[in-house]
Amino acid sequence: MKITSLVTVALATVAQLASAAPRPVPGSFDFNDIPITPRDIEDGPTIRGAGALHEEWLQKRNVDTLRVTGVRKGYTGAYRVYRQEIRNFMVDQNGLVGTLFLLALNKMYTRSRGDWNSFWELAGIHGRPYQAWGGDTPSSAQYAGRGYCTHGSTLFPTWHRPYLAYVEEVIWANAQLIVSNEVKVNKAAWEKALSVIRLPYYDWALNKDGYVLPQIFIDQQYKANLMPDGRRNIWISNPLFSSKLNRGTYDNQQLFPTQPWNFWPQTKRSPSSRNDPGATSNNKAVSDSLAANGPSLRQRVYALLMRNNRWASFSNRQGAASVGENDSLESIHDTIHGLVGGGGHMSYVEYSSFDPIFFLHHCNVDRLFAIWQAIWPTTYVSSQRNGGGTYGVAPNTLETRTSSLRPFRGLSGGYWTSDGVRDTSLFGYGYYETPKWKYSKSTEKQYSDTVKRTVANLYGPTVNRNSKRDVANTTEEGIDNSIINDGFYNEWRIDCQADKSALNGTYIVNFFLERPSRDPKEWSSQPGLVGSYVVFTHVMQAAPGIDAGQIDNNVTGTVPLTDAMIKAFPYTDLNSLKREEAAGWLIKNLRWRVTLDDGTPVKVKNVKGLSVSVSTSLCSVPGVFEFQEFGPWVKLTDIGRRIGRDGGPDKIGIVPVLSITTTPVSSILAASSTADPEVSTTETAAKEELTTTSEAATPTGSVDVESTPTESVTSEAPTATD
Numbered sequence: 001m002k003i004t005s006l007v008t009v010a011l012a013t014v015a016q017l018a019s020a021a022p023r024p025v026p027g028s029f030d031f032n033d034i035p036i037t038p039r040d041i042e043d044g045p046t047i048r049g050a051g052a053l054h055e056e057w058l059q060k061r062n063v064d065t066l067r068v069t070g071v072r073k074g075y076t077g078a079y080r081v082y083r084q085e086i087r088n089f090m091v092d093q094n095g096l097v098g099t100l101f102l103l104a105l106n107k108m109y110t111r112s113r114g115d116w117n118s119f120w121e122l123a124g125i126h127g128r129p130y131q132a133w134g135g136d137t138p139s140s141a142q143y144a145g146r147g148y149c150t151h152g153s154t155l156f157p158t159w160h161r162p163y164l165a166y167v168e169e170v171i172w173a174n175a176q177l178i179v180s181n182e183v184k185v186n187k188a189a190w191e192k193a194l195s196v197i198r199l200p201y202y203d204w205a206l207n208k209d210g211y212v213l214p215q216i217f218i219d220q221q222y223k224a225n226l227m228p229d230g231r232r233n234i235w236i237s238n239p240l241f242s243s244k245l246n247r248g249t250y251d252n253q254q255l256f257p258t259q260p261w262n263f264w265p266q267t268k269r270s271p272s273s274r275n276d277p278g279a280t281s282n283n284k285a286v287s288d289s290l291a292a293n294g295p296s297l298r299q300r301v302y303a304l305l306m307r308n309n310r311w312a313s314f315s316n317r318q319g320a321a322s323v324g325e326n327d328s329l330e331s332i333h334d335t336i337h338g339l340v341g342g343g344g345h346m347s348y349v350e351y352s353s354f355d356p357i358f359f360l361h362h363c364n365v366d367r368l369f370a371i372w373q374a375i376w377p378t379t380y381v382s383s384q385r386n387g388g389g390t391y392g393v394a395p396n397t398l399e400t401r402t403s404s405l406r407p408f409r410g411l412s413g414g415y416w417t418s419d420g421v422r423d424t425s426l427f428g429y430g431y432y433e434t435p436k437w438k439y440s441k442s443t444e445k446q447y448s449d450t451v452k453r454t455v456a457n458l459y460g461p462t463v464n465r466n467s468k469r470d471v472a473n474t475t476e477e478g479i480d481n482s483i484i485n486d487g488f489y490n491e492w493r494i495d496c497q498a499d500k501s502a503l504n505g506t507y508i509v510n511f512f513l514e515r516p517s518r519d520p521k522e523w524s525s526q527p528g529l530v531g532s533y534v535v536f537t538h539v540m541q542a543a544p545g546i547d548a549g550q551i552d553n554n555v556t557g558t559v560p561l562t563d564a565m566i567k568a569f570p571y572t573d574l575n576s577l578k579r580e581e582a583a584g585w586l587i588k589n590l591r592w593r594v595t596l597d598d599g600t601p602v603k604v605k606n607v608k609g610l611s612v613s614v615s616t617s618l619c620s621v622p623g624v625f626e627f628q629e630f631g632p633w634v635k636l637t638d639i640g641r642r643i644g645r646d647g648g649p650d651k652i653g654i655v656p657v658l659s660i661t662t663t664p665v666s667s668i669l670a671a672s673s674t675a676d677p678e679v680s681t682t683e684t685a686a687k688e689e690l691t692t693t694s695e696a697a698t699p700t701g702s703v704d705v706e707s708t709p710t711e712s713v714t715s716e717a718p719t720a721t722d
Contacts, residue, residue, distance in 0.1 A: 062169065062411070063117060063169055063170060063173045066116055066134040066135075066166075066409065067409055067410060067411050067413075068162045068165055068166040068169070068408045068409065068410060068416060068427075069165075069169070069410065069411055069427070069428075070165045070168065070169060070426065070427025070428035070429065071168055071169055071172045071197070071198065071427075071428045071429070072428050073172070073176075073194075073195060073428075074194075074195035074196055074197075074428075075428065077437075078425070078437035079437050080424070080425045080428060080429050080430040080437060081195070081196050081198055081428065081429055081430070082196075082198070082429070082430055082431055082432050083198045083199055083200060083201055083363060083367065083429050083430070083431055084196075084198070084200050084201070084432075085200065085201055085202070085203050085206070086200040086201065086202050086214055086216060086360055087208060087209075087214050087216075089101070089200035090200075090216055092193075092196065093189070093192065093193050093196075094225060094226075095224070095225045095226070096189060096190060096192075096193040096225075096226065097193045097196060097197065098216075099222075099224040099225070099226065099227070099236075100175050100178065100179070100190065100193050100194065100197060100228075101171065101175065101197060101200070102222055102224075102236065102238065102239055102240070103174075103175070103178055103228070103236070104171045104172070104174035104175035104178060104197070105119075105171060105174075105239040105240070105356065106236070106237060106239045107174040107177070107178070108122075108170065108171065108174055109239060109243060109244055109246075112246065113246065113248060113249050116133065116134050117170045117173075119243060119356075120245065120246065120249050121133060122166070122167055122170065123243070123353040123354045123358075124147075124353075125147065125148050125149075125163065125353070125407065126147050126148065126149045126163075126349075126350075126352065126353035126358075127146075127147035127149060127348075127349050127350030127351060127352065127353060127538075128147065128255065128256060128261075128350040128351060129252075129254070129255035129256065130145055130146055130147055130350075130391065131255075132391070132407070133148070133407045134407055134409075136392070136406060136407035146350075146388075146389070146390055146391055147349070147350060147390065147391055148390050148391045148392050148406060148407060149349060149353075149390065150386070150390055150393070150399075151316070151330065151349060151536075152316055152317060152318040152330070152386075152387075152388065152500075152555070153316055153318075153384065153386050153390075153393075153399060154311070154312070154315055154316060154319055154381055154382060154383065154384035154386075154399050154400075155381070155386075155399050155403060155405065155418060156315055156316040156329070156330050157315050157316075157329060157365070157366070157369040158381060158405060158418035158421050158422075159405045160362050160365065160366060161366055161369070161421045161424070161427070162405055162408035162416045162421055162427070163362075163408065164199055164359065164362060164363055164366055165427040165428075165429075166408065167199065167359055168198055168199045168427075168429070171197065171199065172194075172197050172198075175194055175197045176194060178228055179191055179193075179194050179228070182228040182229060183228040183229075184228065184229045184230050185229075185230040186226070186230075190228060198428075198429050199359060199360070199363045199429075200360055200363065201360055201363035201364040201366075201367050201431075202214065202217075202357065202360040202361055202363070202364055203364050203367075204290060204294075204297060204336055204361070204364065205294070205297040205298045205300075205301040205458075205459060206298075206458065207294060207295075207298065210291055210294070211290055211291045211293070211294025211295070211297075211298075212287045212288075212290060212291045213283060213286050213287035213290055213340075216238070216240050217240050217241065217283065217357055218241070218283045218287070219238055219241060220237070220238055220241045221235045221236065221237065221238055222235070222236050222237075222238040223235050224236055239356055240356050240357065240360075241281075242266040242267040242268070242269075242281065242355065242356070243266060243267050243354055243355065243356050244265065244266045245264075245265055245266060245267075245354065247265075250262055250264065250265060251263070251265075256351075259274075259275075260274050260275065260276075260277070260279070261345075261351055263277040264277065264279070267344065267345040267346075267354050267355040267356075268280075268281045268344035268345060269281040269282070269283055269286050269340055269341065269342055269344045269345075269346065269355065269357075270282040270283070270285040270286050270341075270342025270343060270344060270598075271342070271343055271344050271598075274343060274598060281344065282342070285342060285521075285524075286339065286340055286342055288524040288525065289339040289342070289524050289532075290339055290340070291524070292523075292524040292525070292529050292531075293335065293339060293531050293532055295462075295531070295560075295563045295564070296530065296531030296532075296559055296560050296563075296564075297332065297335065297336075297531075298459050299459075299461070299493075299560035299562065299563060300327060300332050300335075300558060300559075300560060301332065301368065301459050302455065302456075302459035302460060302461065303327065303491075303493075303558075303560070304327055304328070304329060304332065304368070304372070305368065305371055305372050305375060305455050305459070306375070306452065306455060306456075306627075306628070306630075307630050308325070308327070308372075309376045309379055310325065310379070311379055311380060311381055311382040312325075312382050312384065313325030313326075313327075313328055314328060314329055314372060314379075315328060315329060315330065315381070316328055316329070316330040316384075317330045317331045317334065317555040317556060317557065318384075318387075318554065318555055319382075319384050320555075320556050321497065321554045321555055321556040325556065326493075326495045326496070326497075326556045326557065326558045326615075326633075327556070327557055327558040328556070328557070329365060329368060329369060329372070331533075331555065331556065331557035331558075332368075332557075333361070333362075333365050333536075334534045334535070334536035334557070335532060335533070335534040335536075335557075336361050337352055337361075337506070337534065337536045338506055338508050338532070338534030338535075338536055338597060339532065339534070340355075340357060340361070341355075341506070341597060342597070342598065342599070343596075343597045343598025343599065346358065346361075347506045347536075347597040347598075348505070348506060348536075348537075348538060348597070349536065349537060349538045350538055366424075367431045367433070367434075370424050370430075370431055370433075370434045371431070371433050371434060371451060371454075371455060373422070373434075374433075374434050374436065374447060374448055374451040375448055375451055375452055375455070377444060377448065380401060380418070380422065381400065381401035381418040381419075382401075383398055383399065383400045384398075384399055385397065385398050385399070386398075386399050390406075391406075392404065392406030392407060393406070400418075401417065401418040401419050402417050402418070402419060403417060403418065404416070404417060405417060405418065405421065423436075425437065433451055433454045433455070433458075434451060449626075449627075452627055456622060456627070456628065460622055460628070461491075461562070461563075461619075461622055461628070462563060462566070463483060463484070463489055463562065463566065463621065463622075482575055482576040482577070482578070482581075483566070483576070483577045484621055485578075487620055487621050488618055488619065488620055488621065489577055489618075489619060489621060490562075490577045490578060490579055490582070490616050490617065490618060490619070491560075491562050491616065491617045491618075491619050491630075492560070492561035492562050492565060492577065492582065492586075492614065492615075492616050493558045493559065493560045493561055493562075493614070493615055493616075493617075493633070494511055494530070494533075494558060494559040494560075494561060494590075494612060494613070494614055495556070495558055495612070495613045495614070495615055495635065496509060496533045496556060496557050496558065496559070496610070496611070496612055497554060497555070497556050497609070497610070497611040498533075498535050498554075498555055498556075498557075498607070498609055498610050498611075499553045499554065499555075499607075499608050499609030499610070500535050500536075500537045500553045500554075500555050501537070501553045502535070502553075502607050502608045502609055502610065503535075503596060503602065503606075503607065505537060505538070505596065505597060506534065506535060506536050506537055506596070506597040507534075507535050507594060507595065507596055507597060507602065507607070508532050508533070508534050508535070508594065508595050508596075508597065509532065509533045509534075509535075509592055509593075509594050509607075509610065509612075510523055510529065510531075510532045510592060510593050510594070510595065511529070511530040511531060511532070511533070511559050511590065511591070511592045512526065512528045512529055512530060512590070512591045512592070512593070513528045513530055513564055513565070513568050513572075513586075513589050513590060513591075514526065514527070514528030514589060514591070515528075515591060516528070516529075516591055516593050520593070520595055520599050520600075520601055521599065523593075527567075527571070528564075528568070528589075529564075530559055530560075530561060530564040531559040531560065531564070532559070533557045533558075533559050534557075535555060553609070554609065561586075561614070562577070565577060565582065572585075572589070573585070574589075579616055579636075583614075583636060586614060590614070592604070592612060594607050594610070613635050613636070614635070614636050615633040615634060615635045615636065616633070616634055616636060617630060617631050617632065617633045617634065618631035619631060
């Protein structure tokens with residue numbers, strides 16, 4: 001028989017089986033009915049098939065059988081469709097892409113509980129209602145009282161990747177149904193829009209509109225330029241404003257056992273009341289908080305991507321704490337949950353995924369993960385013990401790169417692993433910043449360098465643009481040597497360590513370079529607000545059957561200070577970023593306050609395990625070298641005692657005034673010598689040290705150099721938070 005005849009028979013067989021096969025019971029699918037040899041896609045190979053018809057059939061069968069392979073339409077060869085930032089996504093192709101996405105998401109909301117591809121069931125994978133998804137089983141009946149999410153786990157970045165890929169598949173499948181069944185005019189245009197449908201991401205660290213919340217999350221209605229049936233300028237319900245939860249889900253106390261979660265029929269952000277079933281979202285408060293924290297988030301993202309090459313400290317907050325580092329991808333991610341939630345669904349692990357912004361937020365987290373992979377391609381998942389466990393992982397399990405990412409299975413029926421999800425192209429998507437398909441193995445360094453330049457352009461330091469004391473007269477050429485000396489300057493940051501169970505729920509530590517207002521509602525508008533550190537956790541820290549005392553609850557994070565200090569130049573007596581001059585000013589002016597997730601103030605002394613300190617790092621000015629060079633972070637001292645009265649008590653640790661010489665750069669490097677005795681204090685050696693060592697991602701410089709206080713600080717009058 002001719003090859004063409006064989007292909008014709010194969011295509012006919014595929015079509016016949018696809019239309020005739022009944023929907024299988026989840027978890028019992030027999031791969032013997034696939035008319036091609038299945039490949040173990042979890043291990044990385046590309047699916048083979050009989051052309052476009054097979055790909056369309058595969059996409060349908062994949063969703064029906066709950067197998068995670070990603071969207072396999074819209075691309076050819078090595079190219080993959082880019083996920084887009086939400087503000088670009090909504091206007092792509094004259095708005096057709098955004099409209100189709102919103103219609104597909106609305107269609108998911110209409111699906112009932114028990115339909116594994118409904119929004120309710122997909123959102124419920126992460127936390128509540130603490131039930132199996134897709135016929136999966138818990139690791140042990142004793143430990144079933146939690147969701148599948150891997151927070152505080154080495155698998156935090158990798159577990160969320162197949163989760164998002166499957167949600168993306170379901171959205172695409174709904175969009176494909178709309179194009180097939182509802183489009184009456186301009187079908188070619190709608191099919192073109194369908195080809196690029198992927199999950200959009202929300203880049204909260206991008207200063208596009210002043211870091212404010214994008215309008216698409218604020219409006220309850222969305223005006224579609226064109227509908228599939230040909231109508232124009234039609235208002236539709238905006239599914240990104242909130243998700244609408246069907247009766248029999250949120251109000252079932254076995255699923256959502258406590259108020260307010262079980263009397264809110266739709267998700268809330270910064271709710272007007274936690275005691276009112278009719279509470280409304282305050283997206284303006286959310287937007288204000290995001291805008292106030294934008295510069296801090298941008299600096300954190302830049303430092304994380306460009307400086308941190310250790311998986312343990314990059315991947316998760318507890319891994320970072322265990323190796324003596326301070327920031328992590330998870331810790332930055334936590335801040336968004338706290339700022340967006342404001343006491344609503346996003347504020348808590350077990351309810352956060354029911355707010356649709358969750359998936360766009362995590363899409364950005366996955367993007368940052370992919371960017372980090374491109375910059376540090378030889379570093380990947382390291383082993384770590386999961387103390388609390390998950391629905392799919394027993395407590396105290398040692399997790400590795402080959403651990404199962406339950407409940408997500410590939411085409412062969414096996415669970416995905418971190419090794420299997422390493423490359424986003426396997427799931428049919430990429431990002432603008434990571435066009436890996438354009439580069440070969442021999443050009444990996446060129447690829448990495450390209451990604452670094454992109455990161456520097458998006459999130460790089462502003463010190464070379466806002467460096468004069470008189471900000472109004474700042475020019476690119478006029479760099480004030482109170483900030484930069486001979487191509488070097490000091491970066492500053494606040495380091496936090498906290499006990500995530502301290503307040504039995506999510507809480508926020510807010511930092512200021514001035515005395516904060518007595519009214520927490522005014523903090524986001526205060527010029528002296530530096531940023532916030534969010535401890536994101538469950539309503540109940542330990543699930544049933546788990547001894548909370550056996551869980552390591554220490555977590556860490558950072559709040560950058562550099563931009564806030566520069567911003568304070570015109571309005572305060574701060575004159576310099578130099579270590580010996582700025583330290584004393586911080587002692588007098590740095591303050592912090594703690595609130596619960598809904599803004600209720602809490603006495604700092606009641607927050608067990610909270611520790612605050614300040615670190616600094618000598619860095620080259622961007623542009624002096626091809627890429628910015630970084631010295632090690634050196635902890636100067638604890639700024640406050642572990643228990644402080646108001647985040648600025650009478651007797652606090654004083655940053656030591658170090659012995660210095662008359663050479664400015666030498667004086668800055670002299671402090672680094674306390675952390676590394678091999679560092680010379682000469683100006684030439686300072687430059688050589690930065691240009692010949694790898695970008696500091698290990699905590700070799702994190703040495704406490706506390707000394708006896710040399711200065712007393714006058715107590716503030718008690719405030720409302722005392």
